[in-house]
Amino acid sequence: xxxxxxxxxxxxxxxxxxxxxxxxxxxxxxxxxxxxxxxxxxxxxxxxxxxxxxxxxxxxxxxxxxxxxxxxxxxxxxxxxxxxxxxxxxx
Numbered sequence: 001x002x003x004x005x006x007x008x009x010x011x012x013x014x015x016x017x018x019x020x021x022x023x024x025x026x027x028x029x030x031x032x033x034x035x036x037x038x039x040x041x042x043x044x045x046x047x048x049x050x051x052x053x054x055x056x057x058x059x060x061x062x063x064x065x066x067x068x069x070x071x072x073x074x075x076x077x078x079x080x081x082x083x084x085x086x087x088x089x090x091x
Contacts, residue, residue, distance in 0.1 A: 014058050017067050022057040025075055026050055040086045041079075053079075 014022070031037070031049050038045045038052040047055060057075060065071065 014054055015061065018054060018058040018061055021061075021067075021072060021075060022050075022054045024072055025057065025079065026053055028072070029076065029079065037083070040083050042082075 025031075031053060034049050035045070035047070037049040038047040041052050041056040043052045043055045043059075056079075060075060060078070061067070065074065
């Protein structure tokens with residue numbers, strides 16, 4: 001993961017729930033370094049992959065995603081669906 005991760009974890013812009021969920025999502029999906037995900041996730045294209053995931057997760061929570069035992073699974077599914085849909089369009 002990007003070295004910016006420690007900076008993001010201390011960032012006040014992200015809720016504690018976002019920090020925890022984004023970290024789990026990055027780990028469980030083995031998100032690699034790079035810059036490709038930002039545009040796929042609909043966030044600012046200047047963000048690194050890990051930063052883009054943090055912003056995307058925060059937006060999901062801001063949009064009303066309820067945090068419960070199924071939240072990580074819901075985020076994984078939504079993430080994979082977004083990436084797959086955008087990859088299919090390119091191909």
